[in-house]
Amino acid sequence: MITLLITVLLSCAxxxxxxxxxxxxxxxxxxxxxxxxxEVSGLTWIGGSxxxxxxxxxxxxxxxxxxxxxLTSQYSFHLDGDYEGIxxxxxxxxxxxxxxxxxxxxxxxxxxxxxxxxxxxxxxxxNEGLCLDRRNNRLxxxxxxxxxxxxxxxxxxxxxxxDLDTRKISVEPVYEFDVRSIKLFARNNNVTLPVKKKKKxxxxxxxxxxxxxxxxxxxTGKLYLLSAADYMLCIFDRSGNIEHMELLNRKLFNKAEGLxxxxxxxxxxxxxxxxxxxxxxxxxxxx
Numbered sequence: 175m176i177t178l179l180i181t182v183l184l185s186c187a188x189x190x191x192x193x194x195x196x197x198x199x200x201x202x203x204x205x206x207x208x209x210x211x212x213e214v215s216g217l218t219w220i221g222g223s224x225x226x227x228x229x230x231x232x233x234x235x236x237x238x239x240x241x242x243x244x245l246t247s248q249y250s251f252h253l254d255g256d257y258e259g260i261x262x263x264x265x266x267x268x269x270x271x272x273x274x275x276x277x278x279x280x281x282x283x284x285x286x287x288x289x290x291x292x293x294x295x296x297x298x299x300x301n302e303g304l305c306l307d308r309r310n311n312r313l314x315x316x317x318x319x320x321x322x323x324x325x326x327x328x329x330x331x332x333x334x335x336x337d338l339d340t341r342k343i344s345v346e347p348v349y350e351f352d353v354r355s356i357k358l359f360a361r362n363n364n365v366t367l368p369v370k371k372k373k374k375x376x377x378x379x380x381x382x383x384x385x386x387x388x389x390x391x392x393x394t395g396k397l398y399l400l401s402a403a404d405y406m407l408c409i410f411d412r413s414g415n416i417e418h419m420e421l422l423n424r425k426l427f428n429k430a431e432g433l434x435x436x437x438x439x440x441x442x443x444x445x446x447x448x449x450x451x452x453x454x455x456x457x458x459x460x461x
Contacts, residue, residue, distance in 0.1 A: 194409060196441060196457040198420055203456035208245055211236060212447035216260040216304065216387065217432040218267065225434065225442070226267055228257045235267065235282055240454070251279050251289055259304025261313055263338060268313055270304040276336060294343040296334055297321045302431070303333065303388035309395065311338050314348060316385035316399070329353035331383055349414040353383045356408070356416060365419045387433035402430050426455065
């Protein structure tokens with residue numbers, strides 16, 4: 175049983191739902207998304223029962239209503255491209271292209287909507303995570319790929335901040351994760367990772383830790399991070415210390431690339447179709 179830890183020391187065993195407020199083996203609601211969202215790559219709550227979504231092929235903003243279980247509108251904002259992250263902030267919706275370019279769609283529902291674009295200069299070639307850090311008035315951008323060449327970057331993963339006042343990217347990362355430390359946390363907390371058999375020495379734990387989505391819990395302030403390649407969700411405290419690892423059911427989470435919260439803490443995760451149907455899963459927050 176995976177348990178919530180404040181340090182890397184083992185704590186008393188507790189059910190996963192008691193520890194983190196969610197039971198990821200049993201979604202409270204399951205939605206099949208329209209086929210046009212087969213490549214859904216991100217979503218963000220925009221109020222009520224409505225979410226804004228993107229998919230990673232077209233520069234189109236989709237509005238999905240979970241009560242109506244359907245798309246209610248869509249807006250073209252740019253040319254086709256690899257769009258991977260989305261976040262709402264005030265009257266604007268921000269979309270992240272995988273190369274690190276940020277698009278701000280201001281007043282997206284208006285015929286006179288404005289589009290602003292920033293080349294963030296983020297050092298990674300492939301970026302997928304985007305969320306609003308309301309407390310610090312910035313966007314967080316998660317790097318999916320390595321942030322440099324060479325052995326020193328092999329196990330480093332970073333999240334940068336984009337200041338919404340200055341419209342500049344942080345020089346230093348807001349969070350930096352070491353894959354080796356996360357493997358150690360897994361070992362200390364009985365989280366079974368795949369292993370690579372070696373002819374000599376100890377078998378190696380396999381963990382790609384490639385960020386596919388990030389979001390901040392609206393009540394606890396903790397950082398939630400998805401790695402679709404590992405079928406894993408990780409939770410970190412505000413200082414970037416890992417507190418929980420959740421191995422996700424591969425049938426429920428075939429390719430989890432979207433992550434967002436309601437204000438009450440209820441969580442939504444979207445999955446790409448990958449030859450099947452795109453899905454949206456809701457997990458109610460239980461204290």
